[in-house]
Amino acid sequence: MVDPADLPEHMKACPIEVASKYIGRKWGVNIIRDLFLGHQRFSEFLKSNPDLSTKMLAARLRELEADGLIQKKTVSTSPVVTHYELTDKGRALSRVMLEMAIFSFQYCKTEVYRLSPQSIEDDIGMMKRILTPPSAKMGKIPGKTAVNTGV
Numbered sequence: 001m002v003d004p005a006d007l008p009e010h011m012k013a014c015p016i017e018v019a020s021k022y023i024g025r026k027w028g029v030n031i032i033r034d035l036f037l038g039h040q041r042f043s044e045f046l047k048s049n050p051d052l053s054t055k056m057l058a059a060r061l062r063e064l065e066a067d068g069l070i071q072k073k074t075v076s077t078s079p080v081v082t083h084y085e086l087t088d089k090g091r092a093l094s095r096v097m098l099e100m101a102i103f104s105f106q107y108c109k110t111e112v113y114r115l116s117p118q119s120i121e122d123d124i125g126m127m128k129r130i131l132t133p134p135s136a137k138m139g140k141i142p143g144k145t146a147v148n149t150g151v
Contacts, residue, residue, distance in 0.1 A: 022067050023093065027052055027060045029100075032086070032093060035070065036131050040083040069093070094131040101127040 007014065023029050027049065034048050045057055061084060064070045069090035075081040086093075104112050105120045105127075117123060 019096070022069060023096070025060065025063065027056060028064065029097070031057075031060055031064060032069065032090060033097065035084065035086045035090065036094065036097065040085060042082065042084075064090075098127055098131045101131075 023032060030049050030052070031045055034045055037048075039045055039048055042054075042057065042061075045061075046052060046054065049057075061070065061072070065072055065084075067089075068087055070084050071087050073083050073085065075083050102124055105117070105123055109117065
């Protein structure tokens, strides 16, 4: 990462390093991916990630909620049914997740594919459909703001 001494005076940390702390914890990306795929319940996260323990999942869900990336909603009280969903901040990770997928399709083929891919472009298109938040499909991307780079 960037040495803090090399940062502009108004910055106190490398923005890439800060973002990686949000999603870089073990299982964090998997849980966020699952939420984009439509999984909402504790049991669905466990089924999608067989090596993930219930203790670890509970801890990661609490951390992601504390970070403002997901929110927990009680759907029913009898019996208690809880769902998790991405917040606007969490949905803003869609572009990051898509770029990670594209990187893997292009440079990590032996780890991604069982067989030779028929069309990497089709696979990228599939990921774009999965990761495009509903508001972006309507013209608004959460978290997208104009940035004045001074150029």
